[in-house]
Amino acid sequence: MRLHLPVCLFAAASLSAAAAPTSVTCRIVDYGCDMGDGYYRGMSQTSQTNVQYDVDGDGITSDDSIGFWAFSLTNPLNPPGLEFDLDAPSARFYGGMTIMFSNRTGAAFTEGMLNKNHELRDDCNFMCTPGAPLPNWRAYGLWVWLKQDFMNGGESNAVSFGPDSMIVPHVSRFYRGITDGRWVARDNDQFYISQATFEQYSTNIGRASGTHTSYILYPTQTLWAVYNPAEPCWVAFDAATASFAPHTFTNVTAVGFYLGRHRFSTSSLELKWHSFECHATVTRGESPAYHIPMSSVPAGSIGGQPVPQVFIAATEAPYALWKRVWKQFTSNQRPMDLQKPGYSFDKDGDMGSMDYGSEGHGPFEPATDMTWLDAVAWCNALSELEGLTPCYCADPALSTVFRRVKEREQIALFNTMPNVYVNWNANGFRLPTPLEWQNAAGADHTSYRTYTTYRTYNGGKTQPVGSGATNAFGLFNMGDNVWEYTWDTGTNFFDPAIHTNRIVLGGSFQGSAAPAVAANGVGEWPAEGHYAIGLRPVRSS
Incomplete structure (x- = not known):
């Protein structure tokens, strides 16, 4: 699976407050x-x-x-x-x-x-x-x-x-x-x-x-x-x-x-x-999410294409939240007759750039080193945690929640990559489309650090989410810290036989250079887990 990095906008900014009870x-x-x-x-x-x-x-x-x-x-x-x-x-x-x-x-x-x-x-x-x-x-x-x-x-x-x-x-x-x-x-x-x-x-x-x-x-x-x-x-x-x-x-x-x-x-x-x-x-208090702060980004236009209004996380998903949700939903020790089995991810995720260099790291750095499909499934798990309808399904009829990235109960399917289908009408969390992400990044480049400046600022490693300035929509680190996965198929489904390339947007603690093959010695492609790639969930407005 190869990685494509199209020209994108960078930015970073403040949160809107929650209001009336719901x-x-x-x-x-x-x-x-x-x-x-x-x-x-x-x-x-x-x-x-x-x-x-x-x-x-x-x-x-x-x-x-x-x-x-x-x-x-x-x-x-x-x-x-x-x-x-x-x-x-x-x-x-x-x-x-x-x-x-x-x-x-x-x-x-x-x-x-x-x-x-x-x-x-x-x-x-x-x-x-x-x-x-x-x-x-x-x-x-x-x-x-x-x-x-x-x-x-x-x-x-x-x-x-x-x-x-x-x-x-x-x-x-x-x-x-x-x-x-x-x-x-x-x-x-x-x-x-x-x-x-x-x-x-x-x-x-x-x-x-x-x-x-x-x-x-x-x-x-x-x-x-x-x-x-x-x-x-x-x-x-x-x-x-x-x-x-x-x-x-x-x-x-x-x-x-x-x-x-x-x-x-x-x-x-x-x-x-x-x-x-x-x-x-x-x-x-009414808010688009309970476990991660989100901001409302109004509808816009990118390259002449309309972009709908969305709620987008103000920060990248921190490792502490990633791991909490991952741990809770990988368990199959649950009331079985509710017919909501546990999730099966491919990878566990990491604390920021812990696979890069020898610096110390903490749980509030962005979650990284998950596959793209892990990120998709994790958005579903977060939706289930908050009582929302998951956006991603395992069948074209949109009747089965997508929970299994890696099939560990059927050996014949262990090395196969699943198809995924999007329910755009669901109210749960999902990855932003590239256009949604770019619309949220906006045109404000003032908070984007060049490679040299940011390298000096961050000591050559990821920082806790929410570090630095924000953009006009209250979003942090849209152009630094880690690159971010998007729902990049251009359709309402993912077919591994067709959609072989992934798009990440933003930038990382290493600057705006494209993520290379993972430097952790196990020969992974970036979209199969990388120390400088994370995720930022959205919800349809």
């Missing part, structure tokens, strides 16, 4: 990644307690026992780190688990950790297989994610449930001994629990075991009961005594799910879950 349906929780392993709260056993409770109702408390991971909304239930990835999306969750034995001491769950070696995904367990003498026993578990860790602005703006909202845990292995599975949400300071149960809403009701199932709840379609879990271990819910009624959630501050084994029994309890998503309505 409501966006998007992910507020997205737990599920290569999490690693570890015990809940770093404890290999539930706490053995002196809590006195008559488990079996015989009027005697001394012959019964309770063990638990204490219910808490301040001490996370997830493993504390070490081998658990606390930097993964929605990695921190709260709640508690309680087990109650009758006529036997030493109540404890059999397991209380993530298993990273039982299946392809790292799952959390809710398990007890007690040995002889077998007690009659009950068990309850609650897992919740708090507002302080919500995504997409949910952590600092009002969150509500609308008709498109969903709460979705995924049971990945086993479903034995469970008598109650429900969804939980907190409105202001009050918890509520759903009348709907997992089996009622199962998308795979034919699988009687309930395993390998995403339990999807649309919270506006069920009744809710007040639920008051309390420290140290009281998370049990009794549906027989509850009063269910309609409830409108206007200030969601926590979401999660509940599992109960309320029936007194000696049989085993076995369940593992590996992912959880919640989509809700976030009311926040």
Whole structure:
């Protein structure tokens, strides 16, 4: 794949401020990644307690026992780190688990950790297989994610449930001994629990075991009961005594799910879950993007050809954002029945010019060293993160989101390059066309540095995005730092057999000379990854 650099305009400038509030349906929780392993709260056993409770109702408390991971909304239930990835999306969750034995001491769950070696995904367990003498026993578990860790602005703006909202845990292995599975949400300071149960809403009701199932709840379609879990271990819910009624959630501050084994029994309890998503309505300041600042560029004309108005990122996509999105969406550990599989990229991306020279680099330098198709797919992933419709599809009918740059599940397709089709009516992120990019660059060359000046300024390496001056549209580094990919096919599709050349625009920390074959020793063509090529997403206005 060769690289073409047509004559282009250079520039760089300031951001327009966001204004009136708008409501966006998007992910507020997205737990599920290569999490690693570890015990809940770093404890290999539930706490053995002196809590006195008559488990079996015989009027005697001394012959019964309770063990638990204490219910808490301040001490996370997830493993504390070490081998658990606390930097993964929605990695921190709260709640508690309680087990109650009758006529036997030493109540404890059999397991209380993530298993990273039982299946392809790292799952959390809710398990007890007690040995002889077998007690009659009950068990309850609650897992919740708090507002302080919500995504997409949910952590600092009002969150509500609308008709498109969903709460979705995924049971990945086993479903034995469970008598109650429900969804939980907190409105202001009050918890509520759903009348709907997992089996009622199962998308795979034919699988009687309930395993390998995403339990999807649309919270506006069920009744809710007040639920008051309390420290140290009281998370049990009794549906027989509850009063269910309609409830409108206007200030969601926590979401999660509940599992109960309320029936007194000696049989085993076995369940593992590996992912959880919640989509809700976030009311926040209106802006074309939440994760990267964007400016509006009015319609114009380049060479007599009309150019539409677009929103364009004020900076190149920084590596920190690239990696966050890349990591979140390459995971296949997600609620499977939502039919939104993970992405498969060709490359991981780099921090600026880290493959060039020996200078240090940081996460706020532009993301580089991705292929052109990686950049296309990443725009789709960013769209999905923000609750927008992706622009790029894998089929001409525009029915399948383009997610797989490198096909790793079908060996025969591993070395093939996919076709891509554009849905110009979608509201998601995409690469600018060359005309859109040149229109955004404008005619102001005053901020463009010559090779000699810029080399002196930047020390011969990429700089953090947003460095230097801006152009009239508030855009930084349109003529320096790194070259930028464009959607350059001139059509609404990409066919690797036809579109063999790529166009990048702008300039780099090395000046306006064309990017050469990558200087990282592995013989790549520039459009297949280069230390001086990045991307700047746009959205149609």
